[in-house]
Amino acid sequence: MELNNKRLDDDVFDAERKEILTGWHTGKDAEFDAGVKQQSALPKSKQFSAVLAKAEVEGNTLLQPRAGVALLREHTALMLGLTPHCDVLPTTIDAYTRLNRYEDAQKGIDRSRAAGTSLLNGFPAVNHGVSSCAALVESVEKPIQVRHGTPDARLLGEITLCAGFSSYEGGGISYNIPYAKTVSLEKSIRDWQYCDRLIGRYEEQGVRINREPFGPLTGTLVPPFVSHVVAIIEGLLALEQGAKCLTLGYGQAGNLVQDVAAMRALRNLAHHYFHKAGFCDYALSTVFHQWMGGFPEDEAQATAVICLGALAARMAEVTKIIVKTPHEASGVPTLEANIAGLRATRQMVNMIADQTRPDGEDITQEAAIIEAEVHAVMANIYALGNGDIARGVVTAFGNGQFDIPFSPALANCGKLTPIRDNLGAVRVFDFGEIPMPTDIRAFHHDKIAERAKAENREASFDMVVDDVRAISASKLIGRPAAA
Amino acid sequence: MLALSKPGYSTICSEILTHYINQNIFFDEITMPSHGPHMKSERAMLESYKVVLGVIGSDCHVVGNRILDRFLSNAGIEVVNLGVMVSQEEFMLAAQAENADAILVSSIYGHGEIDCQGLRELCQENGIGDLLLYVGGNLVIGKKDWKDVESLFLEMGYDRVFAPNMDLANAVCVLKDDIDMQRISRLGHNSTRRHAPIAAVI
Numbered sequence: 001m002e003l004n005n006k007r008l009d010d011d012v013f014d015a016e017r018k019e020i021l022t023g024w025h026t027g028k029d030a031e032f033d034a035g036v037k038q039q040s041a042l043p044k045s046k047q048f049s050a051v052l053a054k055a056e057v058e059g060n061t062l063l064q065p066r067a068g069v070a071l072l073r074e075h076t077a078l079m080l081g082l083t084p085h086c087d088v089l090p091t092t093i094d095a096y097t098r099l100n101r102y103e104d105a106q107k108g109i110d111r112s113r114a115a116g117t118s119l120l121n122g123f124p125a126v127n128h129g130v131s132s133c134a135a136l137v138e139s140v141e142k143p144i145q146v147r148h149g150t151p152d153a154r155l156l157g158e159i160t161l162c163a164g165f166s167s168y169e170g171g172g173i174s175y176n177i178p179y180a181k182t183v184s185l186e187k188s189i190r191d192w193q194y195c196d197r198l199i200g201r202y203e204e205q206g207v208r209i210n211r212e213p214f215g216p217l218t219g220t221l222v223p224p225f226v227s228h229v230v231a232i233i234e235g236l237l238a239l240e241q242g243a244k245c246l247t248l249g250y251g252q253a254g255n256l257v258q259d260v261a262a263m264r265a266l267r268n269l270a271h272h273y274f275h276k277a278g279f280c281d282y283a284l285s286t287v288f289h290q291w292m293g294g295f296p297e298d299e300a301q302a303t304a305v306i307c308l309g310a311l312a313a314r315m316a317e318v319t320k321i322i323v324k325t326p327h328e329a330s331g332v333p334t335l336e337a338n339i340a341g342l343r344a345t346r347q348m349v350n351m352i353a354d355q356t357r358p359d360g361e362d363i364t365q366e367a368a369i370i371e372a373e374v375h376a377v378m379a380n381i382y383a384l385g386n387g388d389i390a391r392g393v394v395t396a397f398g399n400g401q402f403d404i405p406f407s408p409a410l411a412n413c414g415k416l417t418p419i420r421d422n423l424g425a426v427r428v429f430d431f432g433e434i435p436m437p438t439d440i441r442a443f444h445h446d447k448i449a450e451r452a453k454a455e456n457r458e459a460s461f462d463m464v465v466d467d468v469r470a471i472s473a474s475k476l477i478g479r480p481a482a483a
Numbered sequence: 484m485l486a487l488s489k490p491g492y493s494t495i496c497s498e499i500l501t502h503y504i505n506q507n508i509f510f511d512e513i514t515m516p517s518h519g520p521h522m523k524s525e526r527a528m529l530e531s532y533k534v535v536l537g538v539i540g541s542d543c544h545v546v547g548n549r550i551l552d553r554f555l556s557n558a559g560i561e562v563v564n565l566g567v568m569v570s571q572e573e574f575m576l577a578a579q580a581e582n583a584d585a586i587l588v589s590s591i592y593g594h595g596e597i598d599c600q601g602l603r604e605l606c607q608e609n610g611i612g613d614l615l616l617y618v619g620g621n622l623v624i625g626k627k628d629w630k631d632v633e634s635l636f637l638e639m640g641y642d643r644v645f646a647p648n649m650d651l652a653n654a655v656c657v658l659k660d661d662i663d664m665q666r667i668s669r670l671g672h673n674s675t676r677r678h679a680p681i682a683a684v685i
């Protein structure tokens with residue numbers, strides 16, 4: 001079967017669906033009609049798409065934590081504990097489920113029961129099955145989203161959407177390249193077309209499920225144009241399958257100007273490419289992830305990182321913030337640590353909300369650069385696929401003309417090397433095979449040279465290592481000790 | 484490119500190795516503090532160090548792995564880097580095939596308690612029972628008392644246990660010392676203990 005960006009045929013989808021539901025014994029309970037009924041019965045206050053739409057209109061910023069534990073009772077208690085402090089709820093899925101290792105997940109459940117504490121890094125929704133997931137949805141008063149990192153998320157999608165989860169994170173690129181090692185892009189993109197088509201089918205039944213491509217990718221010095229290209233392509237792929245409610249995301253880079261500019265550019269770019277592909281009937285919102293790389297271990301320092309993210313997000317007028325916790329560097333947070341992150345973020349957002357929107361020359365210029373970079377990469381991807389972005393992006397990854405830094409995936413070339421400039425913005429030291437106009441290359445080169453001069457050393461991979469470790473060592477830029 | 488000679492050692496592994504080596508993550512020279520205080524035999528001094536490195540289980544966190552690889556390589560240690568998502572079996576086979584001095588296991592994503600249990604026994608069953616085993620990272624779920632985490636993994640048979648905020652330069656010194664000490668202790672025995680099964684477990 002050849003991959004292309006075309007809506008899946010009904011009979012292809014139905015045949016595939018039968019097989020997918022046999023992937024684990026809980027699959028048999030995922031009945032589409034029951035799912036539509038369950039979703040339709042949700043009050044507006046528990047529908048992700050409705051809460052996002054309201055926030056967009058009112059200009060509010062929604063807060064969402066990450067959280068998931070092994071057992072249903074404990075997970076429900078965790079959700080209930082978080083509810084008063086956030087606007088929308090997550091359910092973070094464990095890493096075995098993400099790789100379809102349901103037997104290992106079962107062992108994790110059993111061992112967690114025996115140990116009296118969660119030994120899994122998330123909630124194994126497939127193993128718990130439709131009725132347990134539905135019980136969870138019914139116990140909470142806010143919309144709830146599946147947050148994961150699953151290259152093949154077809155069974156997980158069937159089960160959780162049937163149970164009443166009203167938002168689904170991920171995508172064929174963003175849930176492969178940062179999360180997998182040996183999965184081919186053709187396969188993950190094709191498997192995500194299934195998920196998007198499933199959501200399209202719900203849409204056709206009058207149920208609007210929110211779709212959120214995973215913005216931050218590897219979380220480690222990802223230049224804005226790189227994650228924007230992925231967000232736009234995954235948005236286009238989802239729209240083609242009939243999804244209509246999209247939330248595009250970005251992970252904080254750390255330089256305020258760059259972060260605010262990136263969020264503004266993301267909205268413009270998304271509308272530009274969606275309209276160009278002929279889509280007009282969709283709802284768009286944005287999500288900003290507080291710093292996704294290594295955190296400081298000290299909880300007070302970690303709280304400062306959280307607050308910088310909250311500041312940037314609110315200044316950029318995003319729809320939703322994914323909130324980190326003071327436990328980030330240590331381990332899966334307790335309920336209390338999660339609440340602390342949410343409260344610090346709320347305070348910051350409240351204090352920024354009434355202030356005027358910053359609109360300096362520097363932000364405009366930065367946004368223009370990001371847009372030019374995205375256009376250069378997108379034009380090449382369209383060309384490589386003869387107009388088909390699914391094929392184009394697979395080819396681009398294959399020959400390194402698109403590339404994501406710090407990825408474990410064999411499907412990714414790994415030549416693109418980011419580095420911070422003298423103001424901490426993420427620039428590109430080596431574009432690898434990515435085609436970029438010379439003026440943009442020169443811009444990056446000059447910015448990096450400026451830093452090298454200030455630090456009195458050559459720009460090198462030394463700097464990259466220093467930058468990777470900088471924030472956990474209390475600074476934004478990895479300056480040499482003496483400088 | 485390191486050749487994995489062991490027959491049956493799957494080609495996917497060497498593909499993965501090539502990939503990791505080709506990844507353009509070159510980190511410059513990192514200066515190491517001078518070596519530890521132990522007296523070393525001439526033999527130990529002359530020998531090179533070789534370790535197998537990888538992230539165990541279903542764990543995708545690769546950033547620390549890349550940093551460790553460069554740090555160890557720059558300190559003159561030969562690194563066989565299996566990358567992320569490495570099974571116990573793959574660690575053991577690579578250590579055998581490469582005749583490595585140690586296995587350095589990372590676990591970052593929280594399932595360490597499940598994934599790391601049993602590697603010592605697997606090595607014992609395969610004739611490399613006294614190989615040095617190190618483990619490090621965010622080893623358990625949640626923020627836990629380090630002493631408890633350390634003893635949990637020591638009990639599993641790991642020789643040393645490292646927290647994420649450990650000092651890399653120090654870890655490298657300790658590693659070289661441990662390898663040297665093990666070589667010295669083997670000298671008197673005039674045997675290649677590690678190549679003979681300690682106990683045949685069926």
Ligand code: B12
Pocket residue numbers: 066092093094095098121122149178179217218219220292293294295296327328329330331332333406407408468541542543544545546547548550551587588589590591592593594617618619620621622623624625626645646647648649651654
């Ligand atoms: C970046 C990141 C990601 C990226 C990873 C991109 C990639 N492919 O590498 C993304 C976003 C994809 C991601 C995904 C997930 N992540 Co994550 N991630 C992080 C984060 C923020 C930084 C990790 C990092 O790169 N650090 C920088 C490097 C340099 O440091 P390091 O990894 O710690 O490695 C150093 C040391 O640990 C040490 N070391 C490591 N091993 C060894 C071994 C030896 C022998 C020695 C001597 C030393 C040593 O040396 C290394 C080099 O300095 C951490 C939190 C943090 N630390 O701030 C969470 C964190 C590691 N992630 C976590 C989790 C749980 C996940 C997920 C399962 C999702 C979830 N449930 O939240 C998924 C993983 C799915 C999977 N299959 O693995 C948890 C682990 C929880 C726990 N142990 O209790 C953390 C701690 C966040 C948290 N507090 O919840 N993550």
